[in-house]
Each structure stands twice: as C-alpha cells, then as structure tokens.
Amino acid sequence: MSSNILYQVGNTPIVEINLKNEININLYAKLEFFNPTGSVKDRAAAYIIKKILDENIINKDTTLIESSSGNFGVSLSAYSRLYGLKFICVIDKNTTPLNEMLIKTQGAQIIKVTEQDKFGGYLLNRILKIKEILNSTPNIYWINQYENPLNAEAYYETLGNEICNGVLGNIDYIFLGVSSGGTITGVSQKVKERFPKVKVIAVDIFGSVIFGNTPQKRYIPGIGSSMVPNILQRAIIDDVVWVSEIETAKSCKELLKEHNIFAGGSSGSVYAAIKKYFSKKEIREPLNVICIFPDRGERYCTTIYDDCWCNEYLIDKERKTIND
Ligand SMILES: Cc1ncc(COP(=O)(O)O)c(C=O)c1O
Incomplete structure (x- = not known):
C-alpha cells in the first residue's frame, strides 16, 4: 500500500x-x-525532483522550470505539487488544449511560446524564454531534460x-x-x-x-x-x-x-x-x-x-x- x-x-x-x-x-x-499521471514521464519527474531535494540541490522555496510539449509538463506539475514546490511550465502553440488544461489543473504556472523557431518548431524559442526567466528569478532550477543526466538516470x-x-x-x-x-x-x-x-x-x-x-x-x-x-x-x-x-x-x-x-x-x-x-x-x-x-x-x-x-x-x- x-x-x-x-x-x-x-x-x-x-x-x-x-x-x-x-x-x-x-x-x-x-x-x-x-503510471500515475498517465505517461512514462512520471518516472523522470518523480526521480529528478526527489533526488535534487534529497541532495539539497534545491530547497522547499525553489521554483522549478521546464519546457514541455505535454506529458513531462503534466508529470512535473503533479510531482512539484506533491513536494510543495512552485513549477513554471513553458509550453507552445502545438500543445493540445487538453494537455494545457491538465498541466494547469495540476497546479503549474503556464507560459506559452507562440513564435516558431528556424526549424519550424518551438523548442528553441521555448529555451530562450526559459533563459530569460532564469536570469530574472532567484532560487530557480531548470530541469533541462535535454541535458540533465538525471533524466537518463531515472530510466536506467x-x-x-x-x-x-x-x-x-x-x-x-x-x-x-x-x-x-x-x-x-x-x-x-x-x-x-x-x-x-x-x-x-x-x-x-x-x-x-x-x-x-x-x-x-x-x-x-x-x-x-x-x-x-x-x-x-x-x-x-x-x-x-x-x-x-x-x-x-x-x-x-x-x-x-x-x-x-x-x-x-x-x-x-x-x-x-x-x-x-x-x-x-x-x-x-x-x-x-x-x-x-x-x-x-x-x-x-x-x-x-x-x-x-x-x-x-x-x-x-x-x-x-x-x-x-
Ligand atoms: C508520448 C511520448 N513518447 C515518447 C517520449 C520520449 O521520451 P524521451 O523524452 O525520454 O526521449 C515522450 C517524451 O516526452 C513522450 O511524451
């Protein structure tokens, strides 16, 4: 149980x-x-947040931020709330209304990027937005699934x-x-x-x-x-x-x-x-x-x-x- x-x-x-x-x-x-919120990404969200809290990389007042087209945003919202942390999710125009609603319902603050990058997607502009927020917000941790070794470690x-x-x-x-x-x-x-x-x-x-x-x-x-x-x-x-x-x-x-x-x-x-x-x-x-x-x-x-x-x-x- x-x-x-x-x-x-x-x-x-x-x-x-x-x-x-x-x-x-x-x-x-x-x-x-x-998995609890409906996708494989619960594994990464649960593992990473617990690990960075246990190792004092963040504290209870830290804000988490991540760029996600959906599932990871939903998972991180749920697990941030579990641990009483504030979470900002940077999404884009391609995020389905349902995913946007799920992320919001789980308690995240949403920021939506609407301008396409040079590849016709939104990822590069989402990352630019994150860097802008990191520069202006104290005690904030970027999960950064594309580079954070903890993302792979969670699945290992x-x-x-x-x-x-x-x-x-x-x-x-x-x-x-x-x-x-x-x-x-x-x-x-x-x-x-x-x-x-x-x-x-x-x-x-x-x-x-x-x-x-x-x-x-x-x-x-x-x-x-x-x-x-x-x-x-x-x-x-x-x-x-x-x-x-x-x-x-x-x-x-x-x-x-x-x-x-x-x-x-x-x-x-x-x-x-x-x-x-x-x-x-x-x-x-x-x-x-x-x-x-x-x-x-x-x-x-x-x-x-x-x-x-x-x-x-x-x-x-x-x-x-x-x-x-
Ligand atoms: C539906 C779905 N499939 C596959 C993947 C790929 O997983 P990974 O980001 O670990 O490569 C994701 C990641 O968000 C996903 O949401």
Whole structure:
C-alpha cells in the first residue's frame, strides 16, 4: 500500500502483441500509460525532483522550470505539487488544449511560446524564454531534460531494470521512441549491461533533426525534436527507424482495432517502426522484441484519432511534400 498515488510509479504491465504476419517475433509492449499521471514521464519527474531535494540541490522555496510539449509538463506539475514546490511550465502553440488544461489543473504556472523557431518548431524559442526567466528569478532550477543526466538516470534505475526482469529469457531487440533522449539513454545502458547482444532501435519521426534528418513541420507531440539532445551522447543505439506522422496515426488505429490498446502517438510510431524494420528481414529463429508504449490515446482524441484532423494536417502535408 502507498500513502499517495504519486508514489506508485513504475511496475507497469507488459502485454504480448500478436503480429499475425511475423510468426517468429514475440512482441511485448510495456504499457507506461499505467503510471500515475498517465505517461512514462512520471518516472523522470518523480526521480529528478526527489533526488535534487534529497541532495539539497534545491530547497522547499525553489521554483522549478521546464519546457514541455505535454506529458513531462503534466508529470512535473503533479510531482512539484506533491513536494510543495512552485513549477513554471513553458509550453507552445502545438500543445493540445487538453494537455494545457491538465498541466494547469495540476497546479503549474503556464507560459506559452507562440513564435516558431528556424526549424519550424518551438523548442528553441521555448529555451530562450526559459533563459530569460532564469536570469530574472532567484532560487530557480531548470530541469533541462535535454541535458540533465538525471533524466537518463531515472530510466536506467527504474524502467531499465523492470525491462530486464520483466521478459522471460533473452531480449533480442528493444524499440524506443526518442524526444529528449532520456528514456533511450538510460534504458539502453541498462539493457546492454544485462543482455550485451540486444539491439537497441531508436524510433524517430520524419521532420525531427535528432538523427540528422531534414527539419520539417511536425504535428504530433512526444516524439522527435528540433534540436539534438546532449543527453543522447551516452545512449547506445544500434539502428534508427524513421516513420511518418501518417504511419504513426494508422498504426495507433491498428493497435486499437486489432489489439485493443488505446495508445498515444509515439506508441503508434514505435509499432509502425517494428513492422517496417522486420518486413525487410528474414527471421529464421524466434526473436524476443520489446517496445515501450509511453502514453494513452485520450490525449490524442482531437488529433490522431480524429479522421478530419488527420486529413487536414497529415494527409495534406504528405501530398504537399510529395508535390514539392
Ligand atoms: C508520448 C511520448 N513518447 C515518447 C517520449 C520520449 O521520451 P524521451 O523524452 O525520454 O526521449 C515522450 C517524451 O516526452 C513522450 O511524451
């Protein structure tokens, strides 16, 4: 038993997904949307705030600040409140109204950036805004998920361990979506220690610059980035698979229709990437493949799960790109 729901981070379930066309793949998904505020980011928020308090890096009067397109903002708001800390969340125009409302409801102060940066996203301008606030506010701590080693450490200590202990036998492949790079950095370090032959496959979205692709306007939050995260330098990655936003939306709908999993955008990206990756490979021996599903579908009801939105934003975008 726990004295507070927010202490119930981790120990999320793993389910098997039956890939009909790939009889030699045992696919397992770790459902991170079972975390207290609904996403994998609870792990980083809970771990980092506790650690910096325990080590007196901050005190009870410190204000926390972070840039987030959604899930991390929700998690940090909840865990800041748990510890009685003030939290400023810098969001942008792409943040869905639902996420904005969730962050606000959890008690954060919101600052919204509305001007796009040179890559067509908002991240660089969000960071500029943070630097401005840091310069004018005493006793303030920037969580800085793109650079803070504690972000990766949170996943090394928690999710990485659970994955290593959660699947019977060996792990041959692990697929993870990347945004700040915290999850893949921590998890890759841990699983490679336990299963040195495991192949870690990063999943990114076209339009994200993380692995050197051309910047392009993106609409689905949670995966990809318009800057290369420093934290990723310590990740141990064997391969990268890029998927489009349309493939992401289609795969989310397939997960729901065929496997009853109502998952968020990056889960669809990861599922699309797995199918793409193995469709080109001949698999002679059965493989154990594990993937992470970071959040639930509700947060994408007015985007990915809305056919009108998909037509307007994703299909039109693909047509324009093909015509260009
Ligand atoms: C839905 C979703 N998927 C994947 C990720 C990627 O995690 P990370 O930032 O650790 O790379 C995030 C991060 O915000 C997310 O919100």
